[in-house]
Amino acid sequence: MQYVSTRQKSTIVTSSEAIVKGLSVDGGLFVPNDFPQITGQELSQMQDMEYSERVAFVLSKFLSDFTIDELKDYTAKAYSRFYGDDPCPLVAVADNTYILELWHGPTCAFKDMALTLLPHLMVASRKKVGETNKTLILVATSGDTGKAALEGFKDVDGCEIIVFYPSEGVSDMQKLQMQTQEGNNVYVCGIKGNFDDAQSAVKVIFNDDNIKAELEKNGYKLSSANSINWGRLVPQIAYYVSSYVDLLASDEIKMGDKINFCVPSGNFGNILAGYYAMRMGVPINKLICASNKNRVLTDFFSSGKYDINREFYKTMSPSMDILISSNLERLLFEISGRDDKYVASLMNDLKTKGFYEIDFAKLKENASNFEGGCSSEEMTMDTIENFYDEYDYLLDTHTAVAVNVYQKYNNYNTKTVIVSTASPYKFPQDVYNALTGEFVEDSIKATEMLEEYTGVEIPEPLQGLQSRVVRFKDVIEKDKIKDAVLNAIKNK
Ligand SMILES: *Cc1c(COP(=O)(O)O)cnc(C)c1O
Numbered sequence: 001m002q003y004v005s006t007r008q009k010s011t012i013v014t015s016s017e018a019i020v021k022g023l024s025v026d027g028g029l030f031v032p033n034d035f036p037q038i039t040g041q042e043l044s045q046m047q048d049m050e051y052s053e054r055v056a057f058v059l060s061k062f063l064s065d066f067t068i069d070e071l072k073d074y075t076a077k078a079y080s081r082f083y084g085d086d087p088c089p090l091v092a093v094a095d096n097t098y099i100l101e102l103w104h105g106p107t108c109a110f111k112d113m114a115l116t117l118l119p120h121l122m123v124a125s126r127k128k129v130g131e132t133n134k135t136l137i138l139v140a141t142s143g144d145t146g147k148a149a150l151e152g153f154k155d156v157d158g159c160e161i162i163v164f165y166p167s168e169g170v171s172d173m174q175k176l177q178m179q180t181q182e183g184n185n186v187y188v189c190g191i192k193g194n195f196d197d198a199q200s201a202v203k204v205i206f207n208d209d210n211i212k213a214e215l216e217k218n219g220y221k222l223s224s225a226n227s228i229n230w231g232r233l234v235p236q237i238a239y240y241v242s243s244y245v246d247l248l249a250s251d252e253i254k255m256g257d258k259i260n261f262c263v264p265s266g267n268f269g270n271i272l273a274g275y276y277a278m279r280m281g282v283p284i285n286k287l288i289c290a291s292n293k294n295r296v297l298t299d300f301f302s303s304g305k306y307d308i309n310r311e312f313y314k315t316m317s318p319s320m321d322i323l324i325s326s327n328l329e330r331l332l333f334e335i336s337g338r339d340d341k342y343v344a345s346l347m348n349d350l351k352t353k354g355f356y357e358i359d360f361a362k363l364k365e366n367a368s369n370f371e372g373g374c375s376s377e378e379m380t381m382d383t384i385e386n387f388y389d390e391y392d393y394l395l396d397t398h399t400a401v402a403v404n405v406y407q408k409y410n411n412y413n414t415k416t417v418i419v420s421t422a423s424p425y426k427f428p429q430d431v432y433n434a435l436t437g438e439f440v441e442d443s444i445k446a447t448e449m450l451e452e453y454t455g456v457e458i459p460e461p462l463q464g465l466q467s468r469v470v471r472f473k474d475v476i477e478k479d480k481i482k483d484a485v486l487n488a489i490k491n492k
Contacts (some may be wrong), residue, residue, distance in 0.1 A: 001064040003030040006333040009342040014127035015063040019231040022224030023206050030230045031330050035279040036061035041256050047249040051087045052079040055238040062234050065128055074120035081106050081116050083460045088239050090246045093391045096415045100243050108423040108459050111148035114235040119156045121231045126158060130418040131219040137161040138205060140198035142266060142319045143170035147177040149225040154183030162187045162488055164198045167475045170318050172443035173426050180468035187488045193478035194312055196324050201481040211482055218489055227269030228326050235272030243417050244282050253415060258285035260416040264402040265289045265297055266320035268327040285414050291374040291404035292317045297325055299373030304360035315377055316430040317398040335366035373405035380404060384434035396454045424460050
């Protein structure tokens with residue numbers, strides 16, 4: 001399987017090159033040259049596999065320069081770090097409605113599904129392409145990627161990792177998780193700005209020849225653990241396939257029945273993996289893209305215009321507070337019939353004018369499986385409360401956005417999997433507030449009160465956070481990211 005850049009199809013790389021590079025030199029994202037198919041018979045056979053074997057099987061269709069045994073080794077290691085029996089349980093909550101819990105990993109957010117695995121893929125890919133420089137992983141995070149990447153890459157040979165987060169744009173728990181990160185190859189830094197500022201600054205570094213030369217002098221090559229990296233996306237395809245297999249195994253559906261997925265979205269990476277699963281042949285009816293108050297994706301799916309000239313809101317679902325959804329570029333590539341010049345021109349419009357517009361009729365026709373919807377802060381609060389009252393199920397602030405959008409979409413005839421992206425205990429103040437009307441300032445206190453109120457257990461990885469040592473307190477101006485990167489490696 002070969003990979004091409006969304007902005008220049010003539011740039012062709014292997015899967016290991018795509019993973020090591022992260023981003024194409026033309027600024028485009030790597031995508032598979034075609035979509036491998038998964039047959040009904042294979043889906044059927046997957047019922048007897050453990051989750052880690054299912055992932056290895058799906059990966060083997062995309063990562064042709066890895067053997068199945070290599071992949072099985074990595075997935076076994078990655079998913080053994082999850083707590084509980086099943087890395088991603090599918091919970092039936094109501095008629096035709098299921099919740100796919102993707103937060104049983106070491107940091108309690110869905111990013112763990114990929115970021116426990118990516119370091120294994122990265123180390124192996126470096127060997128395969130003969131890389132001798134150290135790999136410097138640069139991450140911009142809206143809260144969850146940072147911690148999950150730090151956990152994944154800490155003390156991994158040949159890799160160093162630097163994470164930038166918006167200092168006032170993540171939850172207290174997310175901040176505490178990152179500031180207390182252990183490991184000898186990690187650096188964490190807050191910036192005065194929002195996630196888009198952090199992401200843009202990191203992208204500028206990726207395209208800056210001077211800084212890249214400076215890094216190489218010091219023996220470093222850049223790579224990315226953000227969802228622009230193919231190695232982040234491909235493990236995510238697996239849980240869409242696997243939840244279909246779970247529904248088959250429990251006789252909830254028959255082979256070939258189509259199901260919906262409703263996904264809380266920000267950077268569009270999670271739901272895009274669902275689209276790829278569909279293109280592989282998994283029977284999917286609708287992919288419902290749920291946004292918070294930052295509804296740029298909702299507007300795109302209802303008009304064809306992607307416009308970031310708008311106010312940026314800080315919400316209680318910070319991991320979705322994003323205006324520039326990087327992975328949409330990969331969908332644009334597919335729905336434009338893989339027109340690289342066109343994608344490059346749209347991305348240029350976005351950079352220079354802050355918006356692009358595509359033919360709405362064409363969008364409807366070529367992305368007919370997508371629906372978009374959004375949830376206000378108030379609706380999200382109400383949803384957490386009502387869902388708990390009605391189904392005795394505790395939602396986090398991101399999953400609640402998806403549930404709200406799904407309830408408005410209201411087509412209960414088709415079985416729907418709501419993708420749950422974080423433990424409610426990552427956002428204890430807001431969740432507790434939604435249930436009781438009381439806002440508890442201190443996140444640790446709120447955690448305890450939430451546990452007492454609901455009886456839902458605090459996940460293992462979030463227990464005892466308050467007693468860990470804060471190692472990283474730096475906060476810098478957003479135009480100082482470059483200096484911070486150079487300083488961090490020189491201080492090694
Ligand atoms: C990252 C994240 C999202 C958004 O996922 P994308 O792939 O960026 O669309 C949603 N919820 C949580 C909890 C997240 O951490």
